[in-house]
Amino acid sequence: MKVKFFTTVFAFGALVLSTGAWDYEGHHAVNELALAALPPDFGGFELTPALKNRIEFLAGEPDRWRNIRDLELTHDNGPDHYFDLEDIALCGLTPETLPPLRYDFVADLARARAAHPETFPAIKPGSDADHTRELDGFLPWAITEYYEKLKSDFSVLKALKAHGRPDEVANAEADIVYVMGVMGHYVGDGAQPLHTTKYFNGWVGPNPNGYTTSTKIHAWIDGGYFRKTGGIKTGLLAGKIPPAAPIPGVNEAGGMFKQVVAYLVAQNKLVEPLYQMEKNGEFSGMGDKGMEGLPFLNGQLVKGGQMLGNIWYSAWMNAPEDTYLEGQLRQRAADEAK
Numbered sequence: 001m002k003v004k005f006f007t008t009v010f011a012f013g014a015l016v017l018s019t020g021a022w023d024y025e026g027h028h029a030v031n032e033l034a035l036a037a038l039p040p041d042f043g044g045f046e047l048t049p050a051l052k053n054r055i056e057f058l059a060g061e062p063d064r065w066r067n068i069r070d071l072e073l074t075h076d077n078g079p080d081h082y083f084d085l086e087d088i089a090l091c092g093l094t095p096e097t098l099p100p101l102r103y104d105f106v107a108d109l110a111r112a113r114a115a116h117p118e119t120f121p122a123i124k125p126g127s128d129a130d131h132t133r134e135l136d137g138f139l140p141w142a143i144t145e146y147y148e149k150l151k152s153d154f155s156v157l158k159a160l161k162a163h164g165r166p167d168e169v170a171n172a173e174a175d176i177v178y179v180m181g182v183m184g185h186y187v188g189d190g191a192q193p194l195h196t197t198k199y200f201n202g203w204v205g206p207n208p209n210g211y212t213t214s215t216k217i218h219a220w221i222d223g224g225y226f227r228k229t230g231g232i233k234t235g236l237l238a239g240k241i242p243p244a245a246p247i248p249g250v251n252e253a254g255g256m257f258k259q260v261v262a263y264l265v266a267q268n269k270l271v272e273p274l275y276q277m278e279k280n281g282e283f284s285g286m287g288d289k290g291m292e293g294l295p296f297l298n299g300q301l302v303k304g305g306q307m308l309g310n311i312w313y314s315a316w317m318n319a320p321e322d323t324y325l326e327g328q329l330r331q332r333a334a335d336e337a338k
Contacts, residue, residue, distance in 0.1 A: 021081065021082075021188060021189035021190075021191070021192035021194070021195040021222060022188055022189075022191075022192055022222050022223065022301075023222050023223030023226075024059070024060040024063070025223060025226065025231070025232055026188065026192075026222065026223060026226065026232060026301060027059035027060050027063070027184065027185055027188045028056050028057075028059050028060065028234075029232045029234045029237070029301050029305070030059060030184055030187065030188035030191065030301055030304040030305050030308060031055055031056045031058070031059040031180075031181060031184040031188070031305075031308065032052075032056050032234050032238070032305070033234065033237060033238055033241050033301065033302060033304070033305025033306070033308075033309075034184060034187075034241075034244075034304075034305045034306075034308035034309035034312060035047070035052050035055060035056070035309075036238040036241050036305070036309075037241045037242065037243055037244040037305065037306065037309030037310075037313075038244050038309060038312065038313065039243065039244070039313075042244075042312070042313065042316060043154070043157075043173075043176060043316055044157065044158070044161065044316075045157070045169075045173050051173075051177050054177050054178075054181060055177055055180050055181040055184070056181070057181065058177075058178060058180075058181025058182050058184070058185075059181060059184045059185050059188065060185065061181065061182050061185060062077060062080070062081065062182060062185045062186065063185065065077050066078075071129060071130045071131075074130040074132075075130040075131055075132060078130065078132055079132050079135045079137045079138045080137075080138050080139060080141075080142035080186060081137070081139060081142075081186070081189050081195060082137040082139055082189065082195045082196070082200065083136060083137040083138070083139040083140055083190075083195070083196055083264055084136045084137055084196075084197060084198045084200075085196050085197060085264065085265065085268045086197060086198050086199075086268075087136045087198055088136060090112060090116075090119055090120060091108050091109055091111075091112035092112065093108060095261050095262075095265050098140070098257075098261060100141075100144065100253075100254035100257035100258075101141075102138055102141040102145070105138075105141070106135075109134065109135065109136065113134065120134075139186060139189060139190055139195065139196075139264065140190075140257060140260045140261050140264055141257070142186045143183065143186045143187055143190065143260045143311070144256050144257045144260050146179060146182065146183035146186065147183070147250075147256050147260075147311050147314070147315055148256075149179050149183075150176065150179045150180065150183065150311075150312065150315035150316075151315045151318060151319045151320070152319075153172065153175045153176045153179055153319075154176065154315055154316050154319035155319045155320055155321065155322040155325075156172050156175070156322055156325060157169065157172040157173060157175075157176060158319065158321070158322070159321075159322045159325040159326045159329060160172050160325075160329070162326065162329075163326060163329035163330060163333065164329055180312055183308070183311070183312075184308050187304055187307055187308040187311065188301075188304045188308070190260075190263055190264050190267060190304065190307070191267060191300045191301065191303050191304030191307070192221065192222065192267070192300060192304075193267045193268065193270040193271045193274050193300070194217070194218050194221060194271065194274070195267075196264050196265075196267050196268040196271065197268055197271045199211075199271055199275070200218060201215045201217060201218040202214050202215050202217055202218075203275060209275075209276070209279070210279065211272075211275040211276070211278070211279055212275065212278055212279065217278060220283065221274070221283070221297065225283050225285055225293060225294075225297065226297070228285035229285050229291060229294055232298075232301065233298075237298055237301060237302055237305075240302050241302060241305055241306055241309065242306065244306075244309035244310050244312065244313035245310055245313060246310070246313060246314045246317050246318070247259050247310050247311065247314045250314050250318060251318060256311075256314070263307055267300070267303075270300075274296070277292070277293050277296065278293075280292075282296075
C-alpha cells in the first residue's frame with residue numbers, strides 16, 4: 001500500500017533503475033550464484049559461457065523495463081517487485097492463508113477495502129496515477145508464475161529434443177535461458193528484506209526504537225553500501241552455495257507458492273534487525289564497525305542465489321511430459337514421410 005520511487009543510474013552500459021532490490025550488480029550476483037549451484041547436466045543442454053552471460057544479464061531486465069514510465073507498463077511491472085507482508089492482516093489474511101492465485105488475492109483486497117475502508121491508509125489525491133497504491137505487491141505470485149513458465153519451457157524442450165528439428169531445440173533452449181534470467185530478478189528482490197515490508201524506505205508509523213526514517217536507506221542497501229565497501233565479491237560467495245536441490249512439496253496444490261511465501265517471510269523477519277544494524281552504524285562503511293553489515297548483505301545474496309538455483313532445478317526435475325506437442329510432432333513426421 002505504497003508507491004515505489006525510482007531513480008535512474010547507468011551500470012555496465014545498461015540503463016537500470018533503483019530502488020529495485022539490489023542494483024544491477026546485486027541482481028547479476030544472485031543469478032551468477034544460482035548458476036554456480038547447478039549440476040553439469042542441468043537442463044539437458046550445455047549452459048555455455050555465452051548462455052550463462054545471457055542469464056546473468058537478464059537479471060536486470062525487470063528493472064530496465066522501468067525506463068518506460070507509461071502507465072500501462074508501470075501498473076503491470078511495479079507491484080511484482082515487492083510484497084508488504086505486514087499489510088495483509090488488514091485483509092484478514094496470514095502468510096498461511098494467502099491464496100496461491102494472483103487474482104484471488106486481488107479480489108480479497110477489493111472485498112476487504114469495500115467492507116472496511118476505514119482500516120486502510122488514505123491514498124493522497126494525485127499520487128496514484130498507475131493505480132497501484134491499493135495493492136500490497138505481487139512478489140510471491142510473480143516468482144511462482146515464472147516457476148510454472150519454466151516448467152512449461154522444459155516440457156517443450158524435452159518434446160522437441162525427442163521429435164523436433166535442431167532449430168526448434170535451439171529456440172526452446174533460448175526460451176529457457178530467458179525465463180531463468182528474468183525470474184532471477186524477482187527471487188533476488190525477495191532476498192532484499194526491504195522488499196518484503198511496508199518499511200521499504202525508512203521506518204513509518206510509531207517508531208519507539210528510533211529507527212531511521214530516511215528515504216535513502218533503500219538505495220544504500222541495494223548498492224550504495226557495496227560500492228562504499230569495495231563491491232560484491234561473487235567469486236568468494238560462490239563457495240558458500242550448496243548444490244541445487246529439488247524444493248520439497250512443490251507438486252502438491254499450491255506447493256511452490258507456499259515455499260516462496262515461506263522464503264519471503266524469513267526475509268521479512270530480518271527487517272527490524274536490518275534497521276537496528278543501520279542505527280548501530282554497521283552499514284556506514286567507515287571503520288571496523290561500519291564493515292559489520294557486509295556479512296549480513298552477502299548472506300542475503302547467497303540466500304537469493306540458493307533459492308533461485310533450487311527453483312530452477314525443481315522446474316527441470318518436475319517438468320511434465322508435453323503429450324500434446326509430442327503428438328503433433330509425431331504427426332508432422334508421419335506427414336513428411338508420406
